[in-house]
Amino acid sequence: MMNTQISGKNDEFETLLCFSKAIAAARHRADLWEIVNEQLLENIGASYYTLCLIHEDTRTHSPFLYSQEKKIKTVTGESPVIHLQHPVDDGVFNKAVETEEPVVFELRSLIRQRNIPAYVIHWYNSGVKEMMLVRVCNGKEPKGVLYLYAMKQGVFSKRRFSFFKSIADQLGTGVSNILANEKIELQLEEIRKYKIQLEQENSYLKEERKKEKHLTGKAVGDSPAIRKVYDLVSKVASSDATVLILGETGTGKELIAHQVHDASPRRDKLMIKVNCAAIPASLLESELFGHEKGSFTGALERRIGKFELADNSTLFLDEIGELPPEMQAKLLRALQEKEIERIGGKSVIKVNVRIIAATNKNLEAEIIAGRFRSDLYYRLCVFPIMLPPLRERREDIPELVSFFMEKYAASSGRKIDGIAPKALEKLKTYAWPGNIRELEHLIERTVLLTSTNVITEVSLPARSKMLFAQPGAETPVRSLADVEREHILKMVKLSKGRISGPHGAAAKLQLPSTTLISKMQKLGIRKEHFIDTGKESD
Structure with a gap:
């Protein structure tokens, strides 16, 4: 045993x-x-x-x-x-x-x-x-x-x-x-994911730096119209105020956004850009706010949105007038609360972002048409900068031509010493519906076609007269109150002074009659403004 x-x-x-x-x-x-x-x-x-x-x-x-x-x-x-x-x-x-x-x-x-x-x-x-x-x-x-x-x-x-x-x-x-x-394996996996994420972000930032090289420096021109813009930029750059840059297409809104950023305390970090018109509405929320892995079909990895990328820097929202209605409310919350949530995320992320927005649309008219939120407009329009079209600063055309001529002559390996006075005068009398962008492309094309040291001829588009003759080409920027007042007066006059009832102005405007009367009082609309005779209407 x-x-x-x-x-x-x-x-x-x-x-x-x-x-x-x-x-x-x-x-x-x-x-x-x-x-x-x-x-x-x-x-x-x-x-x-x-x-x-x-x-x-x-x-x-x-x-x-x-x-x-x-x-x-x-x-x-x-x-x-x-x-x-x-x-x-x-x-x-x-x-x-x-x-x-x-x-x-x-x-x-x-x-x-x-x-x-x-x-x-x-x-x-x-x-x-x-x-x-x-x-x-x-x-x-x-x-x-x-x-x-x-x-x-x-x-x-x-x-x-x-x-x-x-x-x-x-x-x-x-x-x-x-x-x-x-x-340890979970931590290593998180490190791997963040490494991939940082590589993606670094790749994005490198690409953005390449793209922005042609936008560095100051705007060209010394006309009174553009000097007003320089003055506004110098006054707002040092603050964190939201800037809304307005102007026709091709007037250089992105360049001015860069100048605001480059003169600000945030200049050491790259300005992040989002073109609201270039991104499908279904992807715009992820682009702005990011998403967590598995939050929707195709979300294979966590993605950092542009708001997080722009933390402690500037976020430039180009073509803000194209922002879909469902995104306008989410953007408004991010601007007001200074916090975001990734799609599928469970926590709130605080962000310190300076917003610069730009559009070639008349946002006040968009509000009247119901396509843009008035509260978002007022939140963006803290410091508006209106860029003049090129036809209002024709005295800057010689300097702009010289700048673009030198730029594209160098890039194409050509030696161009100048431009003939007759050709320059032709450029100064052109309407420029495409503004500075159109001028730049024309000079680039002209440099490539020129075989001598001096540009003697420029080929202007045949459609220029028609475009310049279009009514409303020089639409002035008006306050929302003025636009709203004019629209209400038009409806009241169309209703022959009648406010309430099925054929009254309130019905046409789809407003309660009490609300319309309140608005009229606030806007200073009185009976003598819409009643030509001494007769009164209800």
């Missing part, structure tokens, strides 16, 4: 030594599952096992699963999920945690007790006769319990308790190592 006991101890020591080496090398849950099933269960006479860990709340416990999926692996395959989460004080688990020695239960007796956990009934119905629980610790701190299940009684004898405790101690070390490794 002594020899048998010695042989058994040697076997246990050998098993424990092999188990210890294998556990030390385990880095993933799958490794642990394989080690227990292949090296342990058969040696200790158990058919199944469950390793349960105490949650951080210290009140509940659940299995340390083979994978992140909700499955419990056993030597015979997968068993049903019967042990997902239970209170620590369930009448079984807590008994094992409270004692250093393993606790053995005979299941036939155990199920007769009241309020026993559901997992006990499951294992009893599966044919398990005996269950042993061994406390698992990391050092001296209890971390969980190892459940071992046998299909017959007497498997877990008391003389082997020290062996079972040693096994549990090794499992405690193994679990701690695996959890630490999982945490």
Whole structure:
């Protein structure tokens, strides 16, 4: 008998030594599952096992699963999920945690007790006769319990308790190592994602710097009209005030936005640009505010939006008049609250962004037409800058021509010394419906077509007279109150002075008559403004 006991101890020591080496090398849950099933269960006479860990709340416990999926692996395959989460004080688990020695239960007796956990009934119905629980610790701190299940009684004898405790101690070390490794892998994955994200952002910033090279420096010209713009830029640049740049297409709104940014305290960071007209409405929210991975179909990675990229810098919103109505409310909130939320995100992100917006549309007319929010307009129009069309600053044309001529002669490898007075005079009398952009493209084309050192002829578009003759080409910028007053007066006169009723001005304007009367009073519209005779209307 002594020899048998010695042989058994040697076997246990050998098993424990092999188990210890294998556990030390385990880095993933799958490794642990394989080690227990292949090296342990058969040696200790158990058919199944469950390793349960105490949650951080210290009140509940659940299995340390083979994978992140909700499955419990056993030597015979997968068993049903019967042990997902239970209170620590369930009448079984807590008994094992409270004692250093393993606790053995005979299941036939155990199920007769009241309020026993559901997992006990499951294992009893599966044919398990005996269950042993061994406390698992990391050092001296209890971390969980190892459940071992046998299909017959007497498997877990008391003389082997020290062996079972040693096994549990090794499992405690193994679990701690695996959890630490999982945490490191998650951190490495986050670092990898952020590295990719930073590379993408860096690539974007490099491309933007290449694009903006032609926009650096000061605007060209010294006419009274453009000097007014320079003066406004110098006054607003040092502040954080929102700037709205207005003007016809091709007047240089982006260049002025760069000058505001370059003269501001934010000049050391790149100005971020978004063209609201160039991005599909379905993608604009993600472009501005970013999105989390999986927030919508195709969102394979987290994306940082332009607001976050522009944090502590300037965000230039070009073609703001093209912003879809559903995005106008979201932009307004971001401007007012100075915070954003990524699509699919659960937290609010504070941003410190200076906004410069630009448009060639008459936003006041867009408000009247119901296509632009008046509250967003007032939020953007803190400091408006109106750029003059080129036809209102013709004295700047010689300087602009010289600038573009030198620029494109250098890039094309040609030597152009100047332009003939007759050709220059022709340029000065042209209407320039496309403004400075049209002039630039014309000079570029002319430089390429010129074979001499002096430009003697310029080919102006044949459509110029028609474009210049279009009515409203020089539409003045008017206040919203003036536009609204004129529109109301027109409707009241059309209604022959009648305010209420089915044929009254209120019905035409789709407003309650009380609201219309209030607006008229606020705008200073009186009866003598719309009634030619002495007759009164209701």
